[in-house]
Amino acid sequence: MGKKVWTTAKINLTNTKIPYLVLGCIIAYGLVLDVISVIITVVSGTAGGSFFFSFAAYLWVLVILAAIFIPAINFRRFVNLGGKRETFFWGSLTSYAILAGAASLVNTIFFYTIDRLIISTEYFVGVEAVMRDPALMDNHYMMLNMIELFGWHEHGVFFVIVQQFAFLFLLAVAIHTFTAIQDKWYGWVADVVIAAIISVFTPIAPLRTALVWFFNQIIFHPNALWQISFCIILAAAIYALNKPIFARKVI
Amino acid sequence: MIRVTNVTKKYARTTAIDRVSLSVSDSGIYCLLGRNGAGKTTLMKLLAGHLSATEGQITVEGKRVLPSRMPDDVTYIESGSKQFNMKVSQVIDTAAALQDSFDLDFAQEMVKRFELSPTKKYKQLSLGMKTMLTTIIALANNSKVILLDEPTLGFDAIMRAQFNTLLMESYQAHPRVLIISTHLIDEIAKVTEQLIIIDNGKIMLEVGIDDIDEKAYTLSGPANVVEPILEGLNCIGKTTAGSVVAAHIYGERVAPPESVAVDRMSLQDFFINMVGGESNG
Numbered sequence: 344m345g346k347k348v349w350t351t352a353k354i355n356l357t358n359t360k361i362p363y364l365v366l367g368c369i370i371a372y373g374l375v376l377d378v379i380s381v382i383i384t385v386v387s388g389t390a391g392g393s394f395f396f397s398f399a400a401y402l403w404v405l406v407i408l409a410a411i412f413i414p415a416i417n418f419r420r421f422v423n424l425g426g427k428r429e430t431f432f433w434g435s436l437t438s439y440a441i442l443a444g445a446a447s448l449v450n451t452i453f454f455y456t457i458d459r460l461i462i463s464t465e466y467f468v469g470v471e472a473v474m475r476d477p478a479l480m481d482n483h484y485m486m487l488n489m490i491e492l493f494g495w496h497e498h499g500v501f502f503v504i505v506q507q508f509a510f511l512f513l514l515a516v517a518i519h520t521f522t523a524i525q526d527k528w529y530g531w532v533a534d535v536v537i538a539a540i541i542s543v544f545t546p547i548a549p550l551r552t553a554l555v556w557f558f559n560q561i562i563f564h565p566n567a568l569w570q571i572s573f574c575i576i577l578a579a580a581i582y583a584l585n586k587p588i589f590a591r592k593v594i
Numbered sequence: 595m596i597r598v599t600n601v602t603k604k605y606a607r608t609t610a611i612d613r614v615s616l617s618v619s620d621s622g623i624y625c626l627l628g629r630n631g632a633g634k635t636t637l638m639k640l641l642a643g644h645l646s647a648t649e650g651q652i653t654v655e656g657k658r659v660l661p662s663r664m665p666d667d668v669t670y671i672e673s674g675s676k677q678f679n680m681k682v683s684q685v686i687d688t689a690a691a692l693q694d695s696f697d698l699d700f701a702q703e704m705v706k707r708f709e710l711s712p713t714k715k716y717k718q719l720s721l722g723m724k725t726m727l728t729t730i731i732a733l734a735n736n737s738k739v740i741l742l743d744e745p746t747l748g749f750d751a752i753m754r755a756q757f758n759t760l761l762m763e764s765y766q767a768h769p770r771v772l773i774i775s776t777h778l779i780d781e782i783a784k785v786t787e788q789l790i791i792i793d794n795g796k797i798m799l800e801v802g803i804d805d806i807d808e809k810a811y812t813l814s815g816p817a818n819v820v821e822p823i824l825e826g827l828n829c830i831g832k833t834t835a836g837s838v839v840a841a842h843i844y845g846e847r848v849a850p851p852e853s854v855a856v857d858r859m860s861l862q863d864f865f866i867n868m869v870g871g872e873s874n875g
Binding site for chain 1: 644661676677689693731
């Protein structure tokens with residue numbers, strides 16, 4: 344089973360080309376915009392008013408897109424290769440663990456090296472500095488990395504990697520499950536429920552509190568271990584739904 | 595091995611499969627023959643557990659087949675199914691890595707035999723080559739039941755002949771139940787042993803190829819001589835040209851008078867008459 348699961352993960356990671364292509368385009372587009380901003384800054388001698396998105400943070404896009412394309416495209420081809428649904432279940436889970444781990448590791452390395460180097464120049468500030476003093480944005484660019492935005496850096500390097508991994512893993516698993524049910528009536532019901540939660544919960548104060556509570560658990564919780572455990576347990580519960588979903592999936 | 599009991603499959607108001615009962619107990623190459631839209635694909639998907647029956651029950655090796663309980667013993671390859679865009683050799687190796695009893699030697703030999711370049715990527719192959727690759731993967735799988743839906747789609751005459759060879763060699767290497775759906779009867783007749791004719795969601799006939807050779811024939815002659823002979827015979831179709839009539843019979847042989855010619859009915863004619871054999875006279 345282990346070899347088959349690994350083969351499935353390998354197929355998923357090497358045959359999901361569109362997410363890599365989109366990631367490449369986004370990075371290229373971001374790079375062009377950043378170069379233009381740098382040129383304007385150097386020529387005019389002034390900076391400010393906008394933010395630079397950390398390049399490694401774009402890897403999050405890869406995780407999200409892979410979680411859409413793996414169930415939508417790869418499953419059918421996987422079955423055509425004679426693969427069993429059980430193998431796809433564990434293989435896809437392994438793919439998301441690898442993707443979330445790699446994205447989290449690379450983003451963390453960038454956050455502590457390249458992002459820090461950029462912030463050390465006179466034109467840039469970090470998210471935390473802007474939160475303390477929003478006026479800094481008038482004459483600085485903000486270096487935006489989700490690690491700092493979500494406050495994960497407060498718990499040290501190890502927890503930065505693990506907290507980010509747990510959140511990305513939950514995100515991938517949830518998107519995978521959501522994509523997998525789109526061809527069923529309950530997928531449409533789920534769409535309506537999510538749209539209703541966003542539109543109804545946000546304007547109504549008590550419901551908004553529930554939404555805030557939820558995001559506090561999966562992202563902003565001050566206790567890193569709690570946030571990690573919450574994300575992993577929730578991810579396991581959501582992913583378990585894929586067993587009956589894929590067992591009944593028509594190719 | 596396979597038992598289909600009074601199975602009906604409805605899509606909204608359309609009945610795709612109508613109270614079908616079928617039993618396949620022996621290994622062999624079976625041909626599921628029917629016109630486009632006759633219900634071949636639906637029946638195959640039901641057998642593989644990719645669809646659930648509206649009514650009735652299907653069992654394979656005594657185990658009930660449902661979408662939530664797909665049989666491991668059944669491999670189903672749908673018409674025009676796609677593979678990952680990997681090199682041919684990688685596709686074969688990956689299939690071997692994913693399956694418990696994949697016959698890698700057989701698959702590699704067939705790739706060589708049918709001149710599928712191992713270094714070519716899947717998308718670089720012609721439609722026929724793509725189908726051939728998928729068929730090789732299916733046949734190298736040692737499942738007890740293999741269902742191939744329109745496997746010769748996109749094949750030229752030479753490839754169709756090669757496909758028949760592939761089918762025979764696979765069956766000789768691993769005797770099991772091979773069910774092939776098609777509407778090209780003359781091609782498949784060279785290798786198949788049993789014919790299952792389906793029309794409008796109903797099984798019209800389940801018969802051995804030899805049985806057709808023996809029981810299907812055409813009586814041609816003057817209408818006033820032929821017509822009385824037809825009484826009591828199973829006439830499946832009739833063609834009239836002026837005062838001459840050609841009646842297609844499936845059943846016991848009769849000894850007609852000399853003015854009536856008895857000819858062997860081709861499988862193609864037999865099929866046409868079975869599923870669309872209205873008289874034109």
